[in-house]
Amino acid sequence: MNATSSQPVFIALQTNNDTLSLIEAILFDNPQATLEEYPAMVRIVAPGRLVVRRESVEERIGRSFDLREIQLNTISIAGEVDETEDEFTLCWKL
Amino acid sequence: MSNENQTPAKKLTLKENYALMTRDLGWETSYQPMDEVFRYLKFEGIKIHDWEKWEDPFRLTMDAYWKYQGEKERKLYAIMDAFQQNNGQFNVTDVRYIQALKVFIQGFSLIEYTSHRGFNIMSRELAGVGPRIAAEMQALDELRHTQTQIHTLSQYNRYFAGMEEFPYMFDRTWYLSIPKSFFEDAVTGGPFEFIVAISFALEYLLTNLVFMPWMSGAAYNGDMATVTFGFSAQSDEARHMTLGLEIVKFLLEQDPANVPLVQKWIDKWFWRGYRVLALVSAMMDYMLPKRVMPWCEAFEIYFEQNGGALFADLARYGIRMPKHYEVAIKEKGRISHELWSIFYQYRDAAGFHPWLPSEEEMDWFSEKYPDTFDKLYRPRYEYWRQLEKEGRPFINSNLPQLCQICQWPMLFSEPDDPTQTCYRETEYKEEKFHFCSDGCKDIFCDEPEKYVNAWLPVHQIYQGNCLLEGVDPTAPGFNPLAEALKYMGIKPGIDGGSLSASADAHNWEAWTGRPHNSHEGMVTEPAAKAA
Amino acid sequence: MSTIAITPDYHGEMKDSVENFNGNQVLNIGWDQHMLFAAPICIPVPPQMPFGALVKEVLPSLYGAHPDFAKIQWDDVEWLSSGAAFKPDHAKSLAENGLVHKAVLRFRTPGLTGIKGSYN
Structure with missing residues (x-):
């Protein structure tokens, strides 16, 4: 089940002080992702797979980060969720 | 007992923690069979083998x-x-x-x-x-x-x-x-x-x-x-x-x-x-x-x-x-x-108070809806704007036919003809039922026993079921529609009606000094400043 | 198909049976290709009302505000009942014309194409 389709997945986040570094980390870790900006929110879309990495977020916010914290500022997602301590992944399985 | 020599327990992973805090909260019941405890899991025909x-x-x-x-x-x-x-x-x-x-x-x-x-x-x-x-x-x-x-x-x-x-x-x-x-x-x-x-x-x-x-x-x-x-x-x-x-x-x-x-x-x-x-x-x-x-x-x-x-x-x-x-x-x-x-x-x-789109908004619609707006809706709105200007605004004072399933008025057009209302109907137990679409009709035909029971507001008004207590429908001058609005909690002229005439619009302009509709300008005279 | 319910042979109440309308029946009326009236209109009518009276006395109060309405040549109007063409007898009652409770009566006015030909 490692294969993924290339159908788009996305995460939409509120834009606020908490998500600045989160968005930066996501864009860094997912070079194929595109950022769409709307009033008060962004939508990050990627073909097939999108990952949020705890380490990348922590490097940018300078403290430890529990990936479940992203739920505070998430507006919506598309794709199937897989969540561990280190990575929050959205993908479509084949 | 001393724990001094024991190493601290390993921190649980997210998944282990989750398993302990959720799955372990459930149990197989013994005083009653599980089927008696969860009685509504079978009648729909869904089969679950392993939760x-x-x-x-x-x-x-x-x-x-x-x-x-x-x-x-x-x-x-x-x-x-x-x-x-x-x-x-x-x-x-x-x-x-x-x-x-x-x-x-x-x-x-x-x-x-x-x-x-x-x-x-x-x-x-x-x-x-x-x-x-x-x-x-x-x-x-x-x-x-x-x-x-x-x-x-x-x-x-x-x-x-x-x-x-x-x-x-x-x-x-x-x-x-x-x-x-x-x-x-x-x-x-x-x-x-x-x-x-x-x-x-x-x-x-x-x-x-x-x-x-x-x-x-x-x-x-x-x-x-x-x-x-x-x-x-x-x-x-x-x-x-x-x-x-x-x-x-x-x-x-x-x-x-x-x-x-x-x-x-x-x-x-x-x-x-x-x-x-x-x-x-x-x-x-x-x-x-x-x-x-x-x-x-x-x-x-x-x-x-x-x-x-x-x-x-x-x-x-x-x-x-x-x-x-x-x-x-x-x-x-x-x-x-x-x-x-x-x-x-x-x-x-x-x-609430509906209004007509401004020229600026209609231009935006023309741009965003190039296939439909200018052909179908702009003439409608321009005509209605003209009537408003002439002081005889368009109003529909007769109740609409409703769809039996979604309960919207039958306002949707034929999928392939936007100039024609979409009508669908079926007969059940010698009574006609009407729908706005094939989607709603299919839902009815699959379960008519359920949807014959729909509380359709227009029919309820005509049956005399939308009256406040004490209202006498046989009294002289009885107005069924005005009484139905009262029953529905809508105060005529306060909650509904045109926006520019509303208390909301007038209050807004008085309280903020800004037009109630930023595309159309003020409806009230600039308030004479209290000396 | 039928509803799958906890109660065997479940059947909801027939909420809109004709007996509930105090001697009236419901008639739905629509003017084809005139979308200015954004939905067909639903009215209660006595089944004994002559079709001619519906045309002369009722329709003007529903659709008279439309500028096309005064131009209608009533002899040329095409009538539909439940979507099928039909020829009403103006002297006979709605019931005698086969317009039952909750019938849909549509009329087409060839040549009249609404506000600036937009079918509104």
Whole structure:
């Protein structure tokens, strides 16, 4: 089940002080992702797979980060969720 | 006993922690057989062999749930306090935007409450521990949504009409029977139908259309309180959507016999949900003075692209796109305009104040709806604007025919002919039943025993069931429509009627010094400054 | 198909049976290709009402505000009942014309194309 389709997945986040570094980390870790900006929110879309990495977020916010914290500022997602301590992944399985 | 020599227990992984805090809370009952404890799991025909196969996508335990929800609430209430202390209700674009908030509190907040009740039932009736806990969290979320919406909008209620009687209206007002009947239909289904209907068809397929472009629009129009409750609610929604996808996959994987049932519910509830959310098309295109994107574009992003990806994923189970989705695509260039025309001509019976789009807005529509607007709707609006200018505005004072299923007036056009009303009908037990679409007709024909019971406001008025106590329909001068409005909680000329003549518009201009409609200018004379 | 319910042989109440309308029946009326009236209109009518009276006395109060209405040549109007063409007898009652409770009566007015030909 490692294969993924290339159908788009996305995460939409509120834009606020908490998500600045989160968005930066996501864009860094997912070079194929595109950022769409709307009033008060962004939508990050990627073909097939999108990952949020705890380490990348922590490097940018300078403290430890529990990936479940992203739920505070998430507006919506598309794709199937897989969540561990280190990575929050959205993908479509084949 | 001393623990000094023991090494500290290894920190549990997220998955282990989750297993302990959820799965281990369940047990096989022994005083009563499990079938007696969970009595509603079989009658719908769904077959579950092993609840343990349920995969919880969000490994959210109850302690973490309280922690994060508490944080969301603190953030929200800090903003609500700031909003109220700073008279934020006067900082929105203009009073047209506030009409949309009335639609929200009248039509949406109490379906959140019905949803709370529905998920309480789920958290009681589902035999698996994982889905039961997810349902319990969702039940709490939905209650929170109702409360925070009421609380946020209470500030607007102090200044503007149409909001004070929203729970009374929800049970009686003609157009609110649309969302009310939708959710009551869902909650009276079996547990599996309910969860597919709400968690999957509504939450996963359709709510992005409400909470993303519309709430982003609220932000754009300066309403920091509404956007905050909207996004705060939507942050729960991501979890709900994931529950929806998980439940569908779980049912499909448990038994091949579940596939046709799930497909049938997806077909039905996609169409039911799409018809309810039609209301949002008008809110987005007409009620946001500053616009983020037109309905047709939001529909392309969130239904066509996003839904397309989802159904490509589900194809491996033999699930296809919901029936009649292609009709929804055909309607995307018309639906907001067809709806707004209904509200405009029945404005005296509405619980908010509709208006006609300005020249500037019509130009925007021409650009965003190049295939439909100039041909079909611009002539209509220009004619109505002319009549308003002449002081004889167009009004429809006769009640509309309603669809038996979605309960909208029959306002939708033929899928392939936008100049002609779409009529569908069937006969059941020697009585005719009417529908706005093949989608609604299919739903009736599948379960006529349920839908003959629909409380259609127009028919109820004619049966004499919409009268306040003590009103005598045989008294001289009895006006059934005026009495029905009173029954429905709509104060003629205060809650409904044209925007420019409304107390809302006049108060707005007096209180803010800005026009009630930023595209049309002031309706009131600049107030003579008190000496 | 039928509803799958906990209660065997569940059947909801027939909420809109003709007996509930105090001697009237419901008639739905629509003017084809005139979308200015954004939905068909639903009215209660006595079944004994002559079809001619419906045309002369009732329709003007429903659709008279439309500028096309005064131009209608009533002899050329095409009538539909439940979507099928039919020729009403203006002297006979609605019931005698086969317009039952909850009938849908549509009329087409060839040559009249609404506001600036936009079918509004």
